[in-house]
Amino acid sequence: MFDYIVVGAGFAGSVMAERLAGTGKKILVVDKRGHVGGNAYDHYDEAGILVHKYGPHIFHTNSPEVYDYLSRFTEWRPYEHKVLGSVDGKLVPIPINLNTVNLLYGWHLDSEEMEEFLRSRAEPIIPVRTSADVVLSRVGRELYEKFFKNYTKKQWDLDPSELDASVTARVPVRTNQDDRYFTDAFQVMPLHGYTAMFEKMLSHENIETRLNTDYKDIIGQVPYKNIVYTGPVDSYFDYRYGKLPYRSLEFKHETLDQQVFQPTGTVNYPNEQAFTRITEFKYLTGQAHEKTSIVYEFSRAEGDPYYPIPTTANAEIYRKYQALADNTPNVFFTGRLATYKYYNMDQVVAQALTLFKKIQHL
Template structure:
């Protein structure tokens, strides 16, 4: 009898498994339908010995010292400030848009103060900011919106920005200085030995039994457990009772080139050309020294694994139906991006998982007897090959 069956070995599931095992000495069965732990943050060494992210780039950044300190128990860090360029009108310019972006694109020599006036002269007056298009045109005007945002968003989401909630483009700031960092958070680091090694340490407690290539339905009734933490798609848990929640997916093309470096920064976006949205070169992120370099091309797709909840009012209304079912389901906690149908950064998922643990710890009494230790043969851990 396990105290907890945790479905999904990504950030949400792994953090909760670690907390419940270490703080409450409870027995955990942690499962994942993929053949590895780490969720979408899983990284591995390819056949050339290059460390790559299997599901596209994952850049850790946070302003929450508590979350950074928590993860620091399981990894050392490599300082890394992420920078992104966009290929626009045949030029590589910084994104988010900043002073250098505008000056290079238009052959100008504006100061920061002049750029504020330059933006103001092009911004469109929008009565109420509702859509992703509204967000951008109200700040920088329609021309830059067309160059940087519309094409990229249409590729990424399969929808025009005018059809998407304002939250999509609100995530990307506009700057009037020369700050070319993609994020402005206080803590910007990468796990020194990769995400997978961090997850392995996180779930190494003897009370945690890990089973990969295992679907929830395979063990739901076969393996006794008291409670469930579900981090998969909430509509799937309820057998799609009200219909499927829409997601946007991605297809990844991993390429190795026989040269030390290919592009000047970790990620280059392509808002105007190509079917792919961006190209990632991992050696910028990892600091790895190698004669070759590894790239990933990202192709958005309407089919495949669920990555991005599509932020439209009708989708949120459908999720609310499932949320009401979830709230009425005893002994099951729904945690994470797929279970709450919301896009979260990695640090936000960790924060949500830690907050969920605190609620569990406050509401559920501790068992008085100690659980028997799991046999060594029962422990499994996915290794990056």
């Protein structure tokens, strides 16, 4: 008899399994894939380079609680992610900062002049409802079209005017020379990789893990009391209100016979290319190797669900599923897919820790 079946061995499921196991509960973790770690799974490729199978996962958080919790299962290496964008034949910093504008236009603005430039280009929009509104009201049409419009169309297959403001609100605009992609208090990568961290998290004697297993195939055969579900919420309810749309990704991994491929961890391609970005993993992992491995990312409509698509219509559908979830006894929904939210990794961990505190005494 298991106290909990945990569906999914990514961040949400692994945190819940580890926390509940620590209270003496017997846990069965099942995952359809052949590995733990969900989309954060990493492994050594044929050349011996540590790569992220499902695209780059860069850890950052402002939460001491999340950082301290994960620190039980990994040592860290400091890493501040930097991104360049290929725009007008130049590689310029993203998010847009003082250097971006100066490099793009051949100017020598200071911070005050940058503020003035942005003010002169901004198109005030009240109220701000869409992703387009966010960017246009901050940087104006020209930078919107160079950096955001086509990238968003590639990423989501929607015009920014069709997407919720939350998507581009995640991307800051800076008037200084800070070229870090994130400004969180904790910016680190697991020293030995994500997979090693998840394996340690799930190594508790009260946890049994079954991979290559669909929970629907075993649910009638295994005695259990409760379920923690981290998969797509619409799938759990057999698409009763229709399918919730997700964007998927396709990855093209390559190993090159050279030490370095590009000048920074990730280069975004907002415009002409079919792919959205290229990431070079050695920047992220700190590994020394005579070769280098990179990944091209292509946004797709079909495939594994990665990103909930934040539109008003989709939010309406999700609300119906949320009502079902809230009224399903002994089943607890957590994670990006189960709550249809575009969460970062640390937000998923925080959500799972919060859920654990709520149910630990049940």
